[in-house]
Amino acid sequence: MFEGHCDYALLPQGWRANVRLRAGADGRWVEVAADQDREGLPRLGRWVLPGMPNLHSHAFQRAMAGDAERYGHPDDSFWSWREAMYAHAGRIDPDSLHAIARWLYTEMLEAGYTRVCEFHYVHHRPGGERYAPPAAMAQALLAAADEAGIGLTLLPTLYQRGGLRDEALAPRQLRFGCGNDEFLSLCAGLAARADGARLRVGAAIHSLRAVSGASLQALLGEPFWRGRPLHIHVAEQRIEVDACLAVHGRRPIERLFDLVDVDARWCLVHATHASASELDAIARSGAVVGVCTSTEANLGDGLFDLAGLRARGGAWGIGSDSHIGLDPREELRWLEYQARLASGRRTVLGGPAHEDVAANLWLEAVHGGARACGAVVGGLRLGADADWLVLDEDDPAFAGAGPENLLGRWLFAPARWPPLAVGSAGRLRVIAGRHLAHDAHARAWRSTLARL
Ligand SMILES: [Zn+2]
Numbered sequence: 001m002f003e004g005h006c007d008y009a010l011l012p013q014g015w016r017a018n019v020r021l022r023a024g025a026d027g028r029w030v031e032v033a034a035d036q037d038r039e040g041l042p043r044l045g046r047w048v049l050p051g052m053p054n055l056h057s058h059a060f061q062r063a064m065a066g067d068a069e070r071y072g073h074p075d076d077s078f079w080s081w082r083e084a085m086y087a088h089a090g091r092i093d094p095d096s097l098h099a100i101a102r103w104l105y106t107e108m109l110e111a112g113y114t115r116v117c118e119f120h121y122v123h124h125r126p127g128g129e130r131y132a133p134p135a136a137m138a139q140a141l142l143a144a145a146d147e148a149g150i151g152l153t154l155l156p157t158l159y160q161r162g163g164l165r166d167e168a169l170a171p172r173q174l175r176f177g178c179g180n181d182e183f184l185s186l187c188a189g190l191a192a193r194a195d196g197a198r199l200r201v202g203a204a205i206h207s208l209r210a211v212s213g214a215s216l217q218a219l220l221g222e223p224f225w226r227g228r229p230l231h232i233h234v235a236e237q238r239i240e241v242d243a244c245l246a247v248h249g250r251r252p253i254e255r256l257f258d259l260v261d262v263d264a265r266w267c268l269v270h271a272t273h274a275s276a277s278e279l280d281a282i283a284r285s286g287a288v289v290g291v292c293t294s295t296e297a298n299l300g301d302g303l304f305d306l307a308g309l310r311a312r313g314g315a316w317g318i319g320s321d322s323h324i325g326l327d328p329r330e331e332l333r334w335l336e337y338q339a340r341l342a343s344g345r346r347t348v349l350g351g352p353a354h355e356d357v358a359a360n361l362w363l364e365a366v367h368g369g370a371r372a373c374g375a376v377v378g379g380l381r382l383g384a385d386a387d388w389l390v391l392d393e394d395d396p397a398f399a400g401a402g403p404e405n406l407l408g409r410w411l412f413a414p415a416r417w418p419p420l421a422v423g424s425a426g427r428l429r430v431i432a433g434r435h436l437a438h439d440a441h442a443r444a445w446r447s448t449l450a451r452l
Pocket residue numbers: 056058119233269321
């Protein structure tokens with residue numbers, strides 16, 4: 001059981017002083033109380049934040065991050081990057097996935113991500129033959145998360161066709177494909193191991209390109225999905241929007257809402273090309289939008305209108321997706337900067353009730369991210385996952401800072417200081433800025449990359 005006392009903690013309502021924190025055996029907060037004496041409790045530090053959920057990850061892509069940054073062709077785009085990604089995916093097996101994911105999750109914890117939604121579609125051998133056991137790749141991810149000690153929301157991903165007109169899977173996509181029955185049994189087998197705090201199991205629909213409307217409706221008719229997180233890549237590229245209009249006469253987000261009852265279980269990843277009426281529908285539905293700022297920038301996806309979603313009361317969170325960036329501060333800073341560049345204003349993602357832009361960004365992303373991970377609530381409050389960060393009070397960057405400007409310095413000023421300590425599901429995983437198993441996990445990562 002974890003417990004401690006800090007000078008200041010960022011609670012859902014803002015900074016509070018002299019906070020006692022206690023986690024239960026189930027990995028959730030059982031006590032979060034401000035204005036308390038320390039009474040012999042361990043001192044955690046001066047500044048404690050809620051851990052950040054990472055709502056979108058493809059772990060295997062960590063091993064190619066930065067390798068596709070060479071000029072290829074004037075029309076180089078998401079679609080040519082996708083070819084490089086397929087070639088990379090073709091080299092991954094359960095052993096390499098385990099080493100890559102374990103190092104990735106170690107890096108995430110060191111950066112302040114305490115839980116991750118793994119959008120997992122590389123299910124089979126490269127030609128499509130099944131592994132024995134068939135869930136070997138998913139089990140590699142479970143082991144990686146368990147050994148790194150990050151909370152995992154595992155989202156086995158349904159991928160069935162090569163395009164909106166029911167094209168067959170291309171040879172390089174065969175290892176992604178599952179029928180509905182096979183998919184349901186894969187998810188049910190994994191869900192039997194879920195324990196609520198450390199591991200949750202939901203599902204992802206790769207995209208409307210990859211799954212037909214009829215198949216999606218048949219799958220979601222199963223009672224298994226009640227209360228489970230459901231994610232989808234929804235409108236990442238303008239070409240996708242045009243293709244969906246050409247085939248169905250509807251934009252992808254409109255089409256999704258036509259097909260299924262989108263509700264608070266849903267996370268719409270890359271709602272980049274949402275129209276005003278689609279933003280209305282998302283906000284009304286209670287779905288969370290998954291924004292992956294660094295990846296969306298890297299792939300040239302487009303600018304998401306986060307200010308528009310927030311004005312409608314919509315929820316959102318952040319994901320590191322292809323892991324071209326692995327720092328939650330970078331994702332949040334660039335969301336605000338995108339909004340500034342687009343509007344010619346400053347402090348766009350704050351507001352009269354949220355003067356501290358950095359604190360506001362952190363809290364909104366924590367709360368939306370927690371919902372996308374399948375938690376009822378997020379942040380430093382009763383019943384939420386007991387995930388936290390301690391900032392380094394001795395860092396010269398914080399000289400003279402108080403609750404009103406600390407996070408502004410941490411998030412917007414030259415950012416080189418990671419959290420000092422990080423805990424997930426009630427257990428400390430990072431001390432003095434380093435994961436407790438940093439060296440062992442880095443060694444296995446290095447030898448795996450040498451082999452790939
Ligand atoms: Zn993705």
